[in-house]
Every structure is written in structure tokens, then in C-alpha cells.
Amino acid sequence: MxxxxxxxxxxxxxxxxxxxxxxxxxxxxxxxxxxxxxxxxxxxxxxxxxxxxxxxxxxxxxxxxxxxITDPMPPATYGTGISLSVDAQSESEAHKIFNGLADGGSITMALEKTSWGALFGMVTDKFGIPWMINYDYK
Incomplete structure (x- = not known):
């Protein structure tokens, strides 16, 4: 594959x-x-x-x-069209990654336990890149 x-x-x-x-x-x-x-x-x-x-x-x-991106290419634009999704290997790793990406950025959804059995949160880092952090308890 x-x-x-x-x-x-x-x-x-x-x-x-x-x-x-x-x-x-x-x-x-x-x-x-x-x-x-x-x-x-x-x-x-x-x-x-x-x-x-x-x-x-x-x-x-x-x-x-x-x-x-250099001239004459058009500048990069960021938004809601795509997010990078990270599957952490542990709860502590999820917190470390989330906090590191949130440093200087903005939290869209706090990293919390969810109804679907995971620890999940969303953040846009200080460079404008949106991230989703997930740790599946199952």
C-alpha cells in the first residue's frame, strides 16, 4: 500500500x-x-x-x-480546509504534543476525554497550521 x-x-x-x-x-x-x-x-x-x-x-x-513559498508563487494561506491529525501512543504523549503545539497558538477544543472513548483536542499552532490530537483509550 x-x-x-x-x-x-x-x-x-x-x-x-x-x-x-x-x-x-x-x-x-x-x-x-x-x-x-x-x-x-x-x-x-x-x-x-x-x-x-x-x-x-x-x-x-x-x-x-x-x-x-518564494516569489513568484502565490503565498500560502491557512484555514479550515485541512488539519493534521496525530494519534498519540499514550495519554501523557497526547498532553505533551497538544501543549507543545498550543504554545503560542490557539486552542480550538481543549484536550479532554470524549464520549467516543478517546482523549481528543484541537489546536492551531503559532504558524497557522490546524492540528487534531487523539489518544484512543481502547
Whole structure:
């Protein structure tokens, strides 16, 4: 079966976002590539050359990846069209992840026990990315 990994676009703050995600989830980056180190980027604006072309952080069995949007691409917009869902392995891990993502962000739904037998909460992190954190007690 094919795997699905998440690829996020940011407006120039990919490195800050991924350093934050690394502090929340742990692990090490698989790769960090900057535009200045990539072929075919010689004609880019000087301000864009130090931005992230590609970054990858393994989380569990998946990989969270990202890039900085540069001119002339349209800026990234965030909203309610998609959320990243995390299945924690323990109640304490759910709290750690939720609190880490909520730091500087906004809580949409507090992390609480639910009627369907899970610990669940929703948060939008300080980078505008919506997350759902779940720990299934079953």
C-alpha cells in the first residue's frame, strides 16, 4: 500500500516552524535543503536564497515535510480546509504534543476525554497550521 506524507508550505518561516515541530515531536531532520544550495536557483532574489527549499522530519511512521513559498508563487494561506491529525501512543504523549503545539497558538477544543472513548483536542499552532490530537483509550 502507498504511504501518505504531509507537505506544508510556509511564507518564509519554514525553518522556525520545523524547529518548533522538532521540539514537540523529537527526532532529527532527514534533510534540510536551502535554495542557495540547489541547482537552478541562481536567478532567485537574494532574500529567498537562504530560505528552505525542502525539509523533512520523521514522526512515527510518517514524514512531515515543508518548503518556503518564494516569489513568484502565490503565498500560502491557512484555514479550515485541512488539519493534521496525530494519534498519540499514550495519554501523557497526547498532553505533551497538544501543549507543545498550543504554545503560542490557539486552542480550538481543549484536550479532554470524549464520549467516543478517546482523549481528543484541537489546536492551531503559532504558524497557522490546524492540528487534531487523539489518544484512543481502547
Amino acid at each position: 502507498a504511504s501518505i506524507h504531509t507537505y506544508l508550505n510556509f511564507n518564509g518561516n519554514t525553518e522556525a516552524a520545523f524547529n518548533h515541530y522538532k521540539s514537540v515531536f523529537g527526532g532529527d531532520f532527514i534533510t534540510i535543503q536551502r535554495f542557495k544550495d540547489s541547482p537552478g536557483c541562481d536567478g532567485m532574489k537574494a532574500d529567498d536564497l537562504d530560505k528552505i527549499m525542502h525539509i523533512a522530519l520523521p514522526i512515527g511512521g510518517s514524514i512531515l515535510m515543508g518548503t518556503d
